[in-house]
Amino acid sequence: MALTETVTGKQYIEPKITIVGAGPGDPDLISIKGVKALKGANVILYDALVDERLLDYAPQESIKVYVGNPSGDENFSQDVVNQLMVDYALNFGHVVRLKGGDLFVFGRGYEELDYAASYSIETDIVPGISSAISVPGLQGIPVTHRGLSESLWVLSGTDSEGNLSPELGDAAQSRATVVVLLGYDRLSEIVALYQQAGKGRLPAAVIQNGSMANEKIAVGLVNTIEEVAEEKGIDNTGPVLLVFGSAVELHHDFQRIRQFFEWPEHAD
Secondary structure, three states, X not given: OOEEEOOOOOEEEOOEEEEEEOEOOOHHHOOHHHHHHHHOOOEEEEOOOOOHHHHHHOOOOOEEEEOOOOOOOOOOOHHHHHHHHHHHHHHHOEEEEEEOEOOOXXXXXXXXXXXXXXXXXXXXXXXXXXXXXXXXXXXXXXXXEOOOEXXXXXXXXXXXXXXXXXXXXXXXXXXXXXXXXXXXXXXHHHHHHHHHOOOOOOEEEEEEOOOOOOOEEEEEEOOOHHHHHXXXXXXXXXXXXXXXXXXXXXXXXXXHHHHHHOOOOOXX
8 A cells, every 4th residue: 555654744545546458358368567556456446357366466455346347237337436446546545447358449448547537546557458359369360361351340239329339330341350349139230231231151250258268159151150159159148259251261160161061262
Protein backbone atom coordinates (compact mmCIF):
# COMPACT_ATOMS: atom_id res chain seq x y z
CA MET A 1 0.00 0.00 0.00
CA ALA A 2 1.44 3.36 -1.05
CA LEU A 3 1.54 5.68 1.99
CA THR A 4 2.87 9.22 2.25
CA GLU A 5 3.25 11.49 5.26
CA THR A 6 1.21 14.70 5.32
CA VAL A 7 2.22 17.97 6.97
CA THR A 8 0.03 17.06 9.96
CA GLY A 9 1.87 13.79 10.49
CA LYS A 10 -1.02 11.63 9.29
CA GLN A 11 -0.50 8.95 6.71
CA TYR A 12 -2.15 9.38 3.33
CA ILE A 13 -2.93 6.53 0.96
CA GLU A 14 -1.73 7.29 -2.57
CA PRO A 15 -4.35 5.94 -4.99
CA LYS A 16 -3.34 4.32 -8.24
CA ILE A 17 -5.18 2.24 -10.83
CA THR A 18 -3.59 -0.12 -13.35
CA ILE A 19 -5.88 -1.51 -16.02
CA VAL A 20 -4.47 -4.82 -17.25
CA GLY A 21 -5.47 -6.98 -20.20
CA ALA A 22 -5.16 -10.64 -19.24
CA GLY A 23 -5.22 -12.03 -22.78
CA PRO A 24 -7.58 -14.55 -24.39
CA GLY A 25 -7.81 -17.05 -21.53
CA ASP A 26 -4.61 -19.06 -21.15
CA PRO A 27 -2.98 -17.56 -18.03
CA ASP A 28 0.48 -17.93 -19.60
CA LEU A 29 -0.48 -15.34 -22.23
CA ILE A 30 -0.54 -12.37 -19.85
CA SER A 31 2.39 -9.96 -20.29
CA ILE A 32 5.33 -9.67 -17.90
CA LYS A 33 4.24 -6.10 -17.19
CA GLY A 34 0.80 -7.37 -16.26
CA VAL A 35 2.33 -9.86 -13.82
CA LYS A 36 4.41 -7.08 -12.26
CA ALA A 37 1.26 -5.01 -11.75
CA LEU A 38 -0.46 -7.93 -10.02
CA LYS A 39 2.52 -8.43 -7.71
CA GLY A 40 2.19 -4.82 -6.57
CA ALA A 41 -1.59 -4.77 -6.14
CA ASN A 42 -3.48 -3.97 -2.96
CA VAL A 43 -6.80 -4.77 -4.63
CA ILE A 44 -7.68 -6.72 -7.77
CA LEU A 45 -11.01 -6.35 -9.55
CA TYR A 46 -11.31 -9.19 -12.06
CA ASP A 47 -13.79 -10.33 -14.70
CA ALA A 48 -15.44 -13.66 -15.40
CA LEU A 49 -13.19 -14.28 -18.42
CA VAL A 50 -10.01 -14.05 -16.31
CA ASP A 51 -8.34 -17.30 -15.25
CA GLU A 52 -8.24 -17.14 -11.44
CA ARG A 53 -4.78 -18.71 -11.39
CA LEU A 54 -3.51 -15.23 -12.28
CA LEU A 55 -4.55 -14.09 -8.82
CA ASP A 56 -1.73 -16.23 -7.39
CA TYR A 57 0.71 -13.56 -8.60
CA ALA A 58 -0.81 -11.03 -6.18
CA PRO A 59 0.25 -10.65 -2.55
CA GLN A 60 -1.63 -13.04 -0.29
CA GLU A 61 -3.04 -10.18 1.76
CA SER A 62 -4.40 -8.30 -1.26
CA ILE A 63 -8.16 -8.02 -1.74
CA LYS A 64 -9.57 -9.95 -4.69
CA VAL A 65 -13.00 -8.88 -5.92
CA TYR A 66 -14.91 -10.69 -8.65
CA VAL A 67 -16.92 -8.18 -10.67
CA GLY A 68 -18.47 -10.58 -13.15
CA ASN A 69 -19.28 -10.03 -16.75
CA PRO A 70 -22.11 -8.02 -18.35
CA SER A 71 -23.55 -11.22 -19.85
CA GLY A 72 -23.30 -13.27 -16.65
CA ASP A 73 -25.75 -13.92 -13.83
CA GLU A 74 -23.58 -12.29 -11.16
CA ASN A 75 -22.57 -9.22 -13.06
CA PHE A 76 -21.99 -5.71 -11.88
CA SER A 77 -23.02 -2.85 -14.11
CA GLN A 78 -20.19 -0.83 -15.64
CA ASP A 79 -21.15 2.14 -13.46
CA VAL A 80 -20.81 0.02 -10.31
CA VAL A 81 -17.46 -1.38 -11.43
CA ASN A 82 -16.19 2.13 -12.15
CA GLN A 83 -17.13 3.32 -8.70
CA LEU A 84 -15.70 0.26 -6.96
CA MET A 85 -12.42 0.78 -8.78
CA VAL A 86 -12.16 4.38 -7.56
CA ASP A 87 -13.37 3.67 -4.01
CA TYR A 88 -10.86 0.87 -3.52
CA ALA A 89 -8.04 3.03 -4.88
CA LEU A 90 -8.88 5.89 -2.51
CA ASN A 91 -9.09 3.57 0.49
CA PHE A 92 -6.46 0.91 -0.18
CA GLY A 93 -3.95 2.28 -2.72
CA HIS A 94 -3.03 0.35 -5.84
CA VAL A 95 -5.99 -1.24 -7.67
CA VAL A 96 -5.42 -3.58 -10.59
CA ARG A 97 -8.42 -3.83 -12.87
CA LEU A 98 -7.88 -7.20 -14.57
CA LYS A 99 -9.83 -7.72 -17.79
CA GLY A 100 -9.99 -10.52 -20.34
CA GLY A 101 -8.47 -9.99 -23.79
CA ASP A 102 -7.32 -6.47 -24.58
CA LEU A 103 -8.68 -3.40 -22.82
CA PHE A 104 -9.74 -1.51 -25.91
CA VAL A 105 -11.20 -4.25 -28.13
CA PHE A 106 -14.80 -4.30 -26.92
CA GLY A 107 -13.38 -4.25 -23.40
CA ARG A 108 -14.75 -0.88 -22.20
CA GLY A 109 -11.27 -0.02 -21.02
CA TYR A 110 -11.50 3.61 -22.02
CA GLU A 111 -14.67 4.08 -19.95
CA GLU A 112 -12.75 2.96 -16.86
CA LEU A 113 -9.72 5.04 -17.76
CA ASP A 114 -11.89 8.11 -18.23
CA TYR A 115 -13.72 7.57 -14.94
CA ALA A 116 -10.46 7.26 -13.00
CA ALA A 117 -9.21 10.46 -14.65
CA SER A 118 -12.29 12.32 -13.41
CA TYR A 119 -10.98 11.69 -9.87
CA SER A 120 -7.41 12.66 -10.85
CA ILE A 121 -6.18 9.19 -9.95
CA GLU A 122 -2.90 8.09 -11.52
CA THR A 123 -3.67 5.38 -14.07
CA ASP A 124 -1.47 2.99 -16.02
CA ILE A 125 -2.42 0.86 -19.03
CA VAL A 126 -1.11 -2.65 -19.69
CA PRO A 127 -2.40 -3.94 -23.06
CA GLY A 128 -3.50 -7.54 -23.41
CA ILE A 129 -3.37 -9.99 -26.29
CA SER A 130 -6.67 -9.68 -28.14
CA SER A 131 -8.64 -12.87 -28.75
CA ALA A 132 -9.63 -11.50 -32.16
CA ILE A 133 -6.15 -12.21 -33.53
CA SER A 134 -4.63 -14.71 -31.13
CA VAL A 135 -7.43 -17.28 -30.93
CA PRO A 136 -7.62 -17.88 -34.70
CA GLY A 137 -3.81 -17.80 -34.80
CA LEU A 138 -3.50 -20.49 -32.15
CA GLN A 139 -5.67 -22.67 -34.39
CA GLY A 140 -3.42 -22.07 -37.39
CA ILE A 141 -5.76 -19.54 -38.98
CA PRO A 142 -3.84 -16.39 -39.92
CA VAL A 143 -6.17 -13.40 -40.01
CA THR A 144 -4.08 -12.03 -42.88
CA HIS A 145 -2.13 -14.04 -45.43
CA ARG A 146 -0.38 -12.81 -48.55
CA GLY A 147 -2.46 -13.42 -51.64
CA LEU A 148 -5.44 -14.69 -49.67
CA SER A 149 -6.52 -12.03 -47.19
CA GLU A 150 -5.03 -8.56 -47.15
CA SER A 151 -7.11 -6.99 -44.38
CA LEU A 152 -8.94 -7.71 -41.13
CA TRP A 153 -12.27 -6.53 -39.74
CA VAL A 154 -13.02 -7.02 -36.05
CA LEU A 155 -16.68 -6.49 -35.22
CA SER A 156 -19.11 -7.00 -32.39
CA GLY A 157 -22.15 -9.09 -33.23
CA THR A 158 -24.47 -6.45 -31.81
CA ASP A 159 -24.54 -2.69 -31.40
CA SER A 160 -24.93 -0.81 -28.10
CA GLU A 161 -28.70 -1.38 -28.19
CA GLY A 162 -28.44 -5.11 -28.72
CA ASN A 163 -29.39 -5.06 -32.40
CA LEU A 164 -27.43 -6.89 -35.07
CA SER A 165 -24.45 -4.72 -35.95
CA PRO A 166 -25.22 -2.86 -39.20
CA GLU A 167 -21.55 -3.07 -40.17
CA LEU A 168 -21.82 -6.84 -40.58
CA GLY A 169 -23.57 -6.33 -43.91
CA ASP A 170 -20.64 -4.27 -45.17
CA ALA A 171 -18.19 -6.85 -43.84
CA ALA A 172 -19.96 -9.64 -45.71
CA GLN A 173 -19.39 -7.75 -48.95
CA SER A 174 -15.65 -7.37 -48.36
CA ARG A 175 -12.77 -9.72 -49.13
CA ALA A 176 -11.35 -9.24 -45.64
CA THR A 177 -11.07 -11.79 -42.88
CA VAL A 178 -13.95 -10.92 -40.55
CA VAL A 179 -13.76 -11.79 -36.85
CA VAL A 180 -16.98 -11.35 -34.90
CA LEU A 181 -16.89 -11.17 -31.11
CA LEU A 182 -20.01 -11.48 -28.94
CA GLY A 183 -21.97 -12.74 -31.93
CA TYR A 184 -22.73 -16.44 -31.49
CA ASP A 185 -26.35 -15.75 -30.56
CA ARG A 186 -26.76 -14.05 -33.94
CA LEU A 187 -24.94 -16.65 -36.03
CA SER A 188 -28.01 -17.49 -38.11
CA GLU A 189 -28.51 -13.84 -39.04
CA ILE A 190 -24.84 -13.36 -39.87
CA VAL A 191 -24.85 -16.49 -42.03
CA ALA A 192 -27.88 -15.11 -43.87
CA LEU A 193 -25.98 -11.88 -44.63
CA TYR A 194 -23.13 -13.84 -46.22
CA GLN A 195 -25.55 -16.00 -48.18
CA GLN A 196 -27.34 -12.89 -49.47
CA ALA A 197 -23.92 -11.65 -50.62
CA GLY A 198 -23.45 -14.87 -52.60
CA LYS A 199 -20.83 -16.22 -50.21
CA GLY A 200 -22.40 -19.41 -48.95
CA ARG A 201 -19.24 -21.36 -49.85
CA LEU A 202 -16.88 -19.01 -48.03
CA PRO A 203 -14.82 -20.77 -45.32
CA ALA A 204 -15.93 -20.08 -41.75
CA ALA A 205 -14.98 -21.12 -38.23
CA VAL A 206 -16.51 -20.91 -34.77
CA ILE A 207 -14.13 -21.11 -31.80
CA GLN A 208 -15.23 -21.41 -28.18
CA ASN A 209 -12.99 -20.95 -25.11
CA GLY A 210 -10.04 -20.09 -27.32
CA SER A 211 -6.56 -20.84 -25.89
CA MET A 212 -8.05 -22.77 -22.96
CA ALA A 213 -8.02 -26.49 -22.16
CA ASN A 214 -11.73 -26.81 -23.02
CA GLU A 215 -11.41 -25.12 -26.40
CA LYS A 216 -13.77 -26.25 -29.17
CA ILE A 217 -13.63 -25.41 -32.87
CA ALA A 218 -15.98 -25.93 -35.79
CA VAL A 219 -14.67 -25.42 -39.33
CA GLY A 220 -16.72 -25.47 -42.51
CA LEU A 221 -18.45 -23.22 -45.01
CA VAL A 222 -20.91 -20.42 -44.37
CA ASN A 223 -23.67 -22.78 -45.57
CA THR A 224 -22.73 -25.51 -43.09
CA ILE A 225 -21.13 -23.72 -40.13
CA GLU A 226 -24.25 -23.68 -37.94
CA GLU A 227 -24.68 -27.46 -38.21
CA VAL A 228 -20.97 -28.11 -37.65
CA ALA A 229 -20.92 -25.86 -34.55
CA GLU A 230 -23.87 -27.79 -33.14
CA GLU A 231 -22.17 -31.12 -33.87
CA LYS A 232 -19.05 -29.94 -32.03
CA GLY A 233 -21.09 -29.03 -28.95
CA ILE A 234 -20.42 -25.30 -29.11
CA ASP A 235 -22.80 -23.29 -26.94
CA ASN A 236 -22.97 -20.07 -24.91
CA THR A 237 -21.25 -21.33 -21.76
CA GLY A 238 -17.95 -19.68 -22.71
CA PRO A 239 -16.60 -16.94 -24.98
CA VAL A 240 -17.17 -17.67 -28.67
CA LEU A 241 -15.80 -15.90 -31.72
CA LEU A 242 -16.67 -16.30 -35.38
CA VAL A 243 -14.24 -16.14 -38.29
CA PHE A 244 -15.27 -15.65 -41.92
CA GLY A 245 -12.89 -15.49 -44.85
CA SER A 246 -10.62 -17.36 -47.23
CA ALA A 247 -7.86 -17.54 -44.60
CA VAL A 248 -9.94 -20.10 -42.68
CA GLU A 249 -9.21 -22.63 -45.42
CA LEU A 250 -5.62 -22.81 -44.13
CA HIS A 251 -6.83 -24.62 -41.00
CA HIS A 252 -5.80 -28.28 -41.14
CA ASP A 253 -9.40 -29.51 -40.65
CA PHE A 254 -10.53 -27.53 -43.67
CA GLN A 255 -7.79 -29.08 -45.78
CA ARG A 256 -9.11 -32.55 -44.93
CA ILE A 257 -12.71 -31.48 -45.54
CA ARG A 258 -11.81 -30.11 -48.99
CA GLN A 259 -10.21 -33.39 -50.03
CA PHE A 260 -13.23 -35.38 -48.87
CA PHE A 261 -15.78 -33.21 -50.70
CA GLU A 262 -13.47 -32.23 -53.58
CA TRP A 263 -14.06 -28.51 -53.00
CA PRO A 264 -12.19 -26.10 -55.24
CA GLU A 265 -9.24 -24.07 -54.01
CA HIS A 266 -10.07 -20.67 -52.45
CA ALA A 267 -13.82 -21.17 -52.09
CA ASP A 268 -15.81 -17.95 -52.04
